[in-house]
Amino acid sequence: MPLIPAILKDEALISQVEEFAHDSRNFHLWWLGQSGYLVQWKGSILLIDPYLSDSLTRKYAASDKPHIRMSERVIDPRLLKNIRVASSSHNHTDHLDGDTLIPIIHNNPGMRFIIPEANRKFVAERIQMPLEYPTGINDGQSAAIDEFIFHGVPAAHNELERDEKNLCRYMGYVIEMGKWKIYHSGDTLWYDGMEEILQPFQVHLALLPINGNDPARGVAGNLNAREAVQLAKAIGAKMVIPCHYNMFSFNTADPNEFAHFAGKAQQPFTILEPGAHWSSEKLEAY
Numbered sequence: 001m002p003l004i005p006a007i008l009k010d011e012a013l014i015s016q017v018e019e020f021a022h023d024s025r026n027f028h029l030w031w032l033g034q035s036g037y038l039v040q041w042k043g044s045i046l047l048i049d050p051y052l053s054d055s056l057t058r059k060y061a062a063s064d065k066p067h068i069r070m071s072e073r074v075i076d077p078r079l080l081k082n083i084r085v086a087s088s089s090h091n092h093t094d095h096l097d098g099d100t101l102i103p104i105i106h107n108n109p110g111m112r113f114i115i116p117e118a119n120r121k122f123v124a125e126r127i128q129m130p131l132e133y134p135t136g137i138n139d140g141q142s143a144a145i146d147e148f149i150f151h152g153v154p155a156a157h158n159e160l161e162r163d164e165k166n167l168c169r170y171m172g173y174v175i176e177m178g179k180w181k182i183y184h185s186g187d188t189l190w191y192d193g194m195e196e197i198l199q200p201f202q203v204h205l206a207l208l209p210i211n212g213n214d215p216a217r218g219v220a221g222n223l224n225a226r227e228a229v230q231l232a233k234a235i236g237a238k239m240v241i242p243c244h245y246n247m248f249s250f251n252t253a254d255p256n257e258f259a260h261f262a263g264k265a266q267q268p269f270t271i272l273e274p275g276a277h278w279s280s281e282k283l284e285a286y
Helices: 010-019 055-059 098-107 117-127 194-201 225-235 255-265 280-285
Strands: 028-033 036-041 044-048 083-087 112-116 135-137 142-145 148-154 171-177 180-184 205-209 239-243 277-279
Touching: 010 028, 028 239, 036 171, 036 180, 044 171, 055 098, 083 098, 083 148, 098 117, 112 117, 112 142, 117 135, 135 142, 148 194, 180 194, 194 225, 205 225, 225 239, 225 255, 239 255, 277 280
Parallel strands: 044 083, 083 112, 112 135, 180 205, 205 239
Antiparallel strands: 028 036, 028 277, 036 044, 142 148, 148 171, 171 180
């Protein structure tokens, strides 16, 4: 079965990123597939949960849970230069991939890396860096790096899991850039009090998973299409973009179902193809 093609990939994507490097008014975003995004604000580049390899396909090839790739890889991680900061929401490989992150770190020696503090030892080992390299935060904490401010938000995947120090193992981030705020949930279900945590941020753009929670898949679950729309509506997000689908055939969802629910709820949304670009300029209509 042919792979879903990337709208832009490799050098062509980098060229488009460079076109917007001097925009001081709007942030620009590209979907890297799964829950991964490249965000540019005033020339500073952020990578959110990038998965840009076939490490999981190789790992599970001979198992009863093959990770059969559905979409083209958007960009070779070795091509990513001038990255100021990257983030990981939790330790699962499609959100913390050594084959993606090690070459990126090697080519961007000044890059900072935001993680849940609870995961520091695991992260350092996976990315082959010293224990002190990542910048760890917990829920309710914030960290300012370059042009970005990260605010930690708990995530339930499937539970609100904490370590012996009461630190969250699964997190999302509200990312502040000037007047703009993005919420990237990481992998999560909807939990009690979630909307009350997020409403005060007045999020402009929510990036939410839609692949759902099916125990038969043998993996932890996420919001489904209906829940993602409901959460976006509940927190007052000006726009929502769905993610965590069309990467692996055993764990995906139909974005058209998401579009149906968003239309019924009158929740503004955008569905991106891998490698596609989106700009905060589009929020001016809302």
